[in-house]
Amino acid sequence: MPDLQAELPSTQNVPEHSQNRTEVFAVHGADPEVLAYAMAKYSRSALSMKESLKEISSQRAEQFLNTFYFQYGHRSIADLAHIAFAIERLSLLAAIELVDEQRWDGQERSTRYQNFRKSGWYLPEFGAEAPARARYIESIESSFAAYHQVADGMLAIYKQQVACPPEMKPEAYERTLRARAFDVARYLLPLATNTSLGQIVNARTLETQISRLLSHPVAEIRQLGESLREASSNPAWNVHSGDLAGLQKRIAESDPELAEEARAMLTREVRPAPTLVKYASPNYYQMESRRELAQAASEIMGGAPIAEAPLVDLVEKTESLEAEIAATLLYAHSHYSFRQVRDTVAALGEARCAEIVEMGVRHRGRHDELLREFSAGQALRFDILMDIGGFRDMHRHRRCTQIIQRLTALHGFDEPDGIAGTELAPVFAQALTAAHAAYAELAASATPETASSAAYVLPLATRCRALFKMDFAESLYISELRSAPQGHMSYRRVAWEMYQAVERQHPALARHFRATDVHEPVDLLKR
Structure with a gap:
């Protein structure tokens, strides 16, 4: 057998700077804007990532971003700061607008696999238009009543059509057919229905997203833009905050001086993008x-x-x-x-x-x-x-x-598949016809905010x-x-x-x- 080691090229006489020494490592624990600054320094400094992160503070990152991002227009820097958000209890209408970004990553609560009976729904401000408010509420509640009826009715129909196979557990059978029933019932959910989603976006996308939302004619969507801007500037929620506070307390019991030093590290507030989105405004x-x-x-x-x-x-x-x-x-x-x-x-x-x-x-x-x-x-x-x-x-x-x-x-x-010819078909058709009639009434309002809120009553x-x-x-x-x-x-x-x-x-x-x-x-x- 040949000596494989002998066949490998020798590196003894190769200059050190020519040797292959690629290093790959993940980075954890740096604030989004600090990390963006550190990565941006690759084009302006010979320092390694580890060296850059050790010498950069939040204040220095803010100074750098104020100069290069806002004054010089180097917007690609914001691509390097990624931020995770949870957006909960927003309407389906607002969710459609929120995710309408070409550079976006996220997941929304599924209407196919979850029961939306208890999710609640959004109620716009109608001001002095009490009749419009009453008509809106009537339409939403009517659509939800039909949703409940069709979800239960389709589950019963599917159980009559498909028996549980001997090899399938009863709970799996029930869960699968219930999901199929939700596939049909979800057509009745109005766009006012509350949902939740998570998104991970870079700061440049976030800035354009906030600006776009602030420019929308619907009040809830404009408020969503405000909330995103505030969440970017305020302290982020730390999943380990309780544990870290407990650790700091235990340290204090034995060494108060060390505990004070640890407090600055363990309970430090992180503000995701206070600099990069501070000027986001209606477009x-x-x-x-x-x-x-x-x-x-x-x-x-x-x-x-x-x-x-x-x-x-x-x-x-x-x-x-x-x-x-x-x-x-x-x-x-x-x-x-x-x-x-x-x-x-x-x-x-x-x-x-x-x-x-x-x-x-x-x-x-x-x-x-x-x-x-x-x-x-x-x-x-x-x-x-x-x-x-x-x-x-x-x-x-x-x-x-x-x-x-x-x-x-x-x-x-x-009309969803499976409902035609059943006793639920008239229920579905009547609910959709009524919802569309309510939409027409609200959309015809002379008050812009009421007219723009009409879309909330539209079912899926x-x-x-x-x-x-x-x-x-x-x-x-x-x-x-x-x-x-x-x-x-x-x-x-x-x-x-x-x-x-x-x-x-x-x-x-x-x-x-x-x-x-x-x-x-x-x-x-x-x-």
């Missing part, structure tokens, strides 16, 4: 652009009827880049399909298209990112019209650009429209992942229709998809 560019583009969309579309549209419409790229941007800007502030808006814009001419594009940048400040509608040029553009509940799952895909229209009752609602079965722009790889990923049998039938259909749309227009590429045919039967006991 004038977004607010003014929203107002002007909504007015332009109304004038250009001229009150035309909303054309019928399929569940998924793959609108191929045929127009100029300028026309696509103009159409997307108007689409975002209307309730029309992208195809209908695009065809209308195509007839306007180049000069009018240029005016619309100009409207989208007119109020842009020095540090404002372009509106998301300017993300254009992707080959595949899927205009999707689906229920809000299923959309919340599709909303999680970050490798594509999503342009979401304002929620409305204009598109009607979807309500259809919403969103434009998904992506490349081929992302369309394949979504189609394969979201058509899988364990998914909800709502977005499974969307994923399947996405695949079929690609198959019709690009048959040579469609053969590479591994999507699951949604027409194949699904075992209710397998998730």
Whole structure:
């Protein structure tokens, strides 16, 4: 056998600075802004991470960030400070707005696997409009009553349809079928329903997120922006605070002087991002652009009827880049399909298209990112019209650009699988019809805050429209992942229709998809 050691190259005569000495280690315990400063120093100092962190204080980090982040505009520094937040007891409506970031990581409480009977719901401030307040409460309570009835009724129906297999434990059987019942009942949950979520975001995303929320027309969402800004500047909750305080107390019993020294270390308050988000404020560019583009969309579309549209419409790229941007800007502030808006814009001419594009940048400040509608040029553009509940799952895909229209009752609602032909079908239809009638009444209010609060009464079965722009790889990923049998039938259909749309227009590429045919039967006991 050959001597493997003898075959290895010798390092005896290699200069030390040329030797391979890569070191990898995780970093724990540094404040987010201090860690961001330390990482940013890699481009300005020869110090190692360990050396940098030992010499940096919170005060020095603040001084550095004030200079390089705010004065020089080096915003990439904020990408290095990651902060974990828990956001509890916010409405489903606010949650949709909160997570609408392309650089976002988080998890929300699932409406598919949990009972939302005791979650509570959000009540806006209606001021002197007592009748509107009463109508709102009546609608929410009616939707929850239907939710309870359908959840219990569907569980009973599923138990009649599917017996418990001998090899399956009764508690697992009950839990699985109850989750299936929630799949149906969740369509009745109003957007006022409270939920909870956790997010881990970098400080740059957090700053833009706070600014966007502060610019929203709905009061709860603006307050959410304020709460995030306060949580970034105030002391963070430490999971070990009780244990550390107890340890400091025990040290004090034997050595008071050492205990005082330990107190500064053990009970030190950590403020996640007091510097990086301190200037986050309502975004004038977004607010003014929203107002002007909504007015332009109304004038250009001229009150035309909303054309019928399929569940998924793959609108191929045929127009100029300028026309696509103009159409997307108007689409975002209307309730029309992208195809209908695009065809209308195509007839306007180049000069009018240029005016619309100009409207989208007119109020842009020095540090404002372009509106998301300017993300254009992707080959595949899927205009999707689906229920809000299923959309919340599709909303999680970050490798594509999503342009979401304002929620409305204009598109009607979807009926969940399994309920047709049962005694629960009239209960469901009546509940949705009543909720949409309440929405129409509230949305017609002359008081802006009441009108903007109307969306809270919309159940998750309500259809919403969103434009998904992506490349081929992302369309394949979504189609394969979201058509899988364990998914909800709502977005499974969307994923399947996405695949079929690609198959019709690009048959040579469609053969590479591994999507699951949604027409194949699904075992209710397998998730």
